[in-house]
Amino acid sequence: MQQQISVVTLGIEDLARSKRFYGEGFGWTPVFENEEIVFYQMNGLVLGTWLRASMEADLQIKLAAGPSAVALAHNVPGQDAVEPLIKRLVETGGRLLRAVDAPPHGGFRGHVADPDGHPWEIAWNPAWPIDAEGHVKFGV
Amino acid sequence: MQQQISVVTLGIEDLARSKRFYGEGFGWTPVFENEEIVFYQMNGLVLGTWLRASMEADLQIKLAAGPSAVALAHNVPGQDAVEPLIKRLVETGGRLLRAVDAPPHGGFRGHVADPDGHPWEIAWNPAWPIDAEGHVKFGV
Numbered sequence: 001m002q003q004q005i006s007v008v009t010l011g012i013e014d015l016a017r018s019k020r021f022y023g024e025g026f027g028w029t030p031v032f033e034n035e036e037i038v039f040y041q042m043n044g045l046v047l048g049t050w051l052r053a054s055m056e057a058d059l060q061i062k063l064a065a066g067p068s069a070v071a072l073a074h075n076v077p078g079q080d081a082v083e084p085l086i087k088r089l090v091e092t093g094g095r096l097l098r099a100v101d102a103p104p105h106g107g108f109r110g111h112v113a114d115p116d117g118h119p120w121e122i123a124w125n126p127a128w129p130i131d132a133e134g135h136v137k138f139g140v
Numbered sequence: 141m142q143q144q145i146s147v148v149t150l151g152i153e154d155l156a157r158s159k160r161f162y163g164e165g166f167g168w169t170p171v172f173e174n175e176e177i178v179f180y181q182m183n184g185l186v187l188g189t190w191l192r193a194s195m196e197a198d199l200q201i202k203l204a205a206g207p208s209a210v211a212l213a214h215n216v217p218g219q220d221a222v223e224p225l226i227k228r229l230v231e232t233g234g235r236l237l238r239a240v241d242a243p244p245h246g247g248f249r250g251h252v253a254d255p256d257g258h259p260w261e262i263a264w265n266p267a268w269p270i271d272a273e274g275h276v277k278f279g280v
Binding site: 002005006027029032039047058060061065067097116136137138 | 141142144146147149167168169171172198199207210211212225251253258259261268270273274275276278280
């Protein structure tokens with residue numbers, strides 16, 4: 001069985017607001033978009049941002065409205081890249097959750113929620129290598 | 141800017157319960173574990189299952205208790221692989237959310253929540269190629 005996540009789909013309320021954060025904040029380009037969903041090709045998986053109502057209809061459940069108990073991380077290649085990215089994410093509709101610091105396990109990181117409350121950690125983690133295609137390997 | 145997710149972290153209540161679902165259900169092997177977190181090396185990113193209380197302390201926010209507005213998908217290489225995996229996930233602590241069917245966009249899929257309510261789509265999507273390392277590409 002492949003240890004594989006094919007898609008991460010985030011429920012959102014407003015496509016334009018979300019596109020500003022992911023497009024201008026992270027600087028990511030959609031691979032597909034229509035009036036209810038935007039897909040981004042990521043490092044071996046696909047990120048979808050989908051209107052929460054459509055997602056609830058598809059899953060046939062009511063989804064929690066508060067910050068989800070799911071956190072995503074985007075690792076950057078150096079400590080210097082952490083703060084400028086967090087600043088840009090806050091400028092494009094994100095909300096600072098936790099100011100940058102050096103965590104006990106090493107590296108440097110801070111946390112930002114996207115406009116729909118989904119938490120992102122922006123981290124420099126020197127123990128976890130990232131290759132040219134963005135593939136990230138666990139390390140200690 | 142790399143279009144890259146480094147880590148997906150799921151908040152959980154019970155490590156053993158979650159390990160049964162991901163270990164026996166999906167058949168995945170941890171790359172690291174301690175008394176509060178289990179990491180799995182995935183296809184170019186890392187999956188973490190972390191006690192919700194520790195996660196809340198780290199993020200410094202209270203996380204929603206209901207099904208999160210985040211869905212993950214695991215794609216399989218053929219239609220025949222969808223139902224056996226869903227059956228095994230339900231046997232190892234998952235909850236069926238939506239029975240299998242053929243969605244309008246093609247393929248075949250069903251939905252299961254993990255023991256903490258995190259929704260997973262198990263899908264065969266012939267338009268989205270998966271390579272030997274599990275890297276998934278958007279397609280139409």
